Amino acid sequence: LNALDIIEKYQEQERQKIVELVVEFDKRSILMLGLNTRSLNCLRAANIETIGELLSIDRYDLLRFRNIGKKVIDDINRKLKDFGIETRDFRTW
Numbered sequence: 001l002n003a004l005d006i007i008e009k010y011q012e013q014e015r016q017k018i019v020e021l022v023v024e025f026d027k028r029s030i031l032m033l034g035l036n037t038r039s040l041n042c043l044r045a046a047n048i049e050t051i052g053e054l055l056s057i058d059r060y061d062l063l064r065f066r067n068i069g070k071k072v073i074d075d076i077n078r079k080l081k082d083f084g085i086e087t088r089d090f091r092t093w
Contacts, residue, residue, distance in 0.1 A: 018055060026052030033079040039072045055085070 046065040
């Protein structure tokens with residue numbers, strides 16, 4: 001396999017992991033994550049009510065929502081990991 005095939009295969013595996021997580025957590029409320037009030041309010045303002053919806057949003061698109069910045073992103077990262085959901089971190093840069 002050449003390098004591009006390896007990269008493409010890796011990206012497909014990452015997409016599949018996200019799809020599996022979305023299916024598993026699709027109906028569970030973001031309240032289950034135990035986010036702080038600010039993070040929770042920011043996600044609700046963006047009409048994100050379930051963990052599945054949160055996981056299905058592109059990480060960089062999340063930053064486009066009002067009041068979502070570094071602190072909210074850090075809280076989401078920490079709570080997802082605490083909850084046992086392993087995804088690439090949401091980043092602010």
